Amino acid sequence: MMHTHGFQKLSIFAVLLAFIVPVFFAFALTPSEERSQLEQELQALEQEIQAIEGDITKTQQEKASLQKEISVLKNKIKKLDLQISQSNKIIEDLRFQITDTSQSIEQTIEDIETKKMQLGEVLQRLHREDQKSFAEIVFTGVTLSDFFGNLAGLEALRARNNELLVSMEKLSDYLQSQRGALEDEKSEEENFVRIQILQKQQSQSLSKQSEQLLEVTKGKESEYQKILADxxxxxxxxxxxxxxxxxxxxxxxxxxxxxxxxxxxxxxxxxxxxxxxxxxxxxxxxxxxxxxxxxxxxxxxxxxxxxxxxxxxxxxxxxxxxxxxxxxxxxxxxxxxxxxxxxxxxxxxxxxxxxxxxxxxxxxxxxxxxxxxxxxxxxxxxxxxxxxxxxxxxxxxxxxxxxxxxxxxxxxxxxxxxxxxxxxxxxxxxxxxxxxxxxxxxxxxxxxxxxxxxxxxxxxx
Structure with a gap:
């Protein structure tokens, strides 16, 4: 009975898995789709931030009052919270870029190593040909066409050698530019983390400022006006x-x-x-x-x-x-x-x-x-x-x-x-x-x- 019960549990799990797995893969996003989604989220956040900025500007034009001050502080905190979310999205996007660039660098290094191996083989063959005496070159082969065939093969090797050298030079330049891009992306990520530090500090400072203002004034407009006047x-x-x-x-x-x-x-x-x-x-x-x-x-x-x-x-x-x-x-x-x-x-x-x-x-x-x-x-x-x-x-x-x-x-x-x-x-x-x-x-x-x-x-x- 225990074996039968265990088999039934496994069967139920298999059926559930059959439904869950396709759904999981159906909703899995490719890196490019994830980045596209991030861009859309960033645009939505930017619109929210602009709306709050409008509210802050409008409120600041009103006559100085305790209610106005508290309202401005609350809107500023709300704006900062949105900007922190925005920074998170940008950092996430930058990390996608860093991953892409790092993978591209790895692939370029592999390509360079492959070209090096191919170049080594060509150079070895050219070296072997260079070691042959004039008599060996002239009399190798049964017919005259064999002789010219050998010459054509030698020219092809030299052409391949030049081709590989040019290709390696281009790959090396590309690798250098990729490494520079990676350094820039990492520097940009670091700058955004620093900005996020400032955003969080400012949000905490404004919250504390709001609390202190209410504490000092005891929520009374008359107390607030006294503070302004002194x-x-x-x-x-x-x-x-x-x-x-x-x-x-x-x-x-x-x-x-x-x-x-x-x-x-x-x-x-x-x-x-x-x-x-x-x-x-x-x-x-x-x-x-x-x-x-x-x-x-x-x-x-x-x-x-x-x-x-x-x-x-x-x-x-x-x-x-x-x-x-x-x-x-x-x-x-x-x-x-x-x-x-x-x-x-x-x-x-x-x-x-x-x-x-x-x-x-x-x-x-x-x-x-x-x-x-x-x-x-x-x-x-x-x-x-x-x-x-x-x-x-x-x-x-x-x-x-x-x-x-x-x-x-x-x-x-x-x-x-x-x-x-x-x-x-x-x-x-x-x-x-x-x-x-x-x-x-x-x-x-x-x-x-x-x-x-x-x-x-x-x-x-």
């Missing part, structure tokens, strides 16, 4: 607020940071609020990624500040030697000087230095210009030098025009290396977020001025 108290809070920076042990207050940014503005022409916004954004990324120390110069590996081993702290071929040169000039121990950690889930490199988050190879490109403006040696971990370095970079990216579009483009360039059409689309969030932070800082600066504290003075224009 300009002197607001100015004092702004001035003494800590301005968090990555890579420095003692963070300055906003007032101190503004003093430095104002001085840098006079030297570079970059608007103080915009400079502070870029440094805030970079520090937000850097704080999340964490701090590491380089320990193995050859491999570029190291440890986190808590002692945990981690690979890819710094790219050996690009940044290790410049990093050694920088630390040697400053009398720093390269193995005990903090740099940014890599993002483990992506596979990129860390190595960014100080508040401005310059990688060593970029710092050395700008070092002379920064030293000329300062009138002495510069240190990426020094707050004032880091502000000046960021100002020089942003000035070169045309932030000195001080218009929204030029500053937005300079922010995207600071993050990704250029403001190409592709980067403008891909890294829109980064540029938008920097400009939003800059607008908030500009309000803070005006609040300080209107309170007539006379401590900081007006920022340079």
């Amino acid at each position: 300009k002197k108290k607001k100015a004092q809070e702004i001035r003494s607020r800590i301005f968090d920076l990555i890579g420095v042990p003692d963070a300055p207050t906003f007032g101190e940071a503004l003093e430095i940014a104002t001085l840098v503005s006079r030297q570079t022409g970059v608007r103080p609020a915009f400079l502070l916004a870029v440094l805030t954004q970079e520090s937000n990324i850097g704080k999340n990624v964490g701090q590491c120390y380089l320990k193995d110069a050859n491999a570029g590996s190291g440890v986190r500040v808590n002692g945990q081993a981690i690979s890819r702290v710094m790219k050996p071929s690009r940044d290790v030697q410049p990093f050694f040169a920088i630390t040697q000039q400053l009398g720093r121990d390269p193995y005990n000087t903090p740099v940014s950690c890599p993002i483990p889930s992506v596979g990129g490199y860390g190595g960014a230095m100080g508040p401005a988050q310059f990688i060593p190879s970029t710092w050395v490109q700008y070092q002379n210009r920064i030293e000329q403006l300062k009138g002495g040696s510069v240190d990426p971990w020094n707050i004032r030098d880091a502000f000046l370095a960021a100002g020089v970079y942003l000035a070169q990216a045309k932030a000195t025009r001080q218009t929204h579009d030029y500053e937005w483009c300079a922010a995207v360039t600071y993050f990704s290396g250029s403001c190409s059409s592709r980067n403008q689309v891909r890294y829109e969030f980064y540029g938008d977020n920097v400009m939003a932070i800059a607008a908030k800082y500009e309000e803070d600066i005006k609040a300080l001025e209107s309170a007539s504290l006379g401590i900081l003075g007006a920022p340079a224009r």
Whole structure:
């Protein structure tokens, strides 16, 4: 009976499987279909985001009230949640691209190896023919046609040899371009993970801001209006607020940071609020990624500040030697000087230095210009030098025009290396977020001025 019962269970399972398996395969998507579906989902998310942006703009035009403030915060959080979903889709799409490119590289390497084997065989045959004496060549074969046949065969071998060499050269060039494309795709993936870090941080910050607002006002409009009216108290809070920076042990207050940014503005022409916004954004990324120390110069590996081993702290071929040169000039121990950690889930490199988050190879490109403006040696971990370095970079990216579009483009360039059409689309969030932070800082600066504290003075224009 036990055997019969077991057979019945197997039979039922087989029948169910017969129905399930075809359905599974019927709904399985090919990689191209999955990517097409992702594109459609991205378009739908973009439409939702645009609708919410319209709601936010409309609400912000209304008279200042507690209800308006809470409504704007809720819509901003909703927008960020959609942007996080959008980033997830883009990262997923990039990972499809990376997989495709990696497989293509593997196939190209196989093709090159096959061509090498074929070329080796042809060269061996040519070598054997070259070893024959003139008499062997002339008298090999019974007839004259055999002789000419041998000559034709030899020519065919030489032609095949040239053909294989040309083919291998093309494959090698293609392999090089594929490896470059793979590096770009991985870099883009890393940038989107960084953007997602910012999106999540901002969403959490807005949620906390909404909770604090309700707590302070106790939900009463009259309390909210009192807070708005107390300009002197607001100015004092702004001035003494800590301005968090990555890579420095003692963070300055906003007032101190503004003093430095104002001085840098006079030297570079970059608007103080915009400079502070870029440094805030970079520090937000850097704080999340964490701090590491380089320990193995050859491999570029190291440890986190808590002692945990981690690979890819710094790219050996690009940044290790410049990093050694920088630390040697400053009398720093390269193995005990903090740099940014890599993002483990992506596979990129860390190595960014100080508040401005310059990688060593970029710092050395700008070092002379920064030293000329300062009138002495510069240190990426020094707050004032880091502000000046960021100002020089942003000035070169045309932030000195001080218009929204030029500053937005300079922010995207600071993050990704250029403001190409592709980067403008891909890294829109980064540029938008920097400009939003800059607008908030500009309000803070005006609040300080209107309170007539006379401590900081007006920022340079």
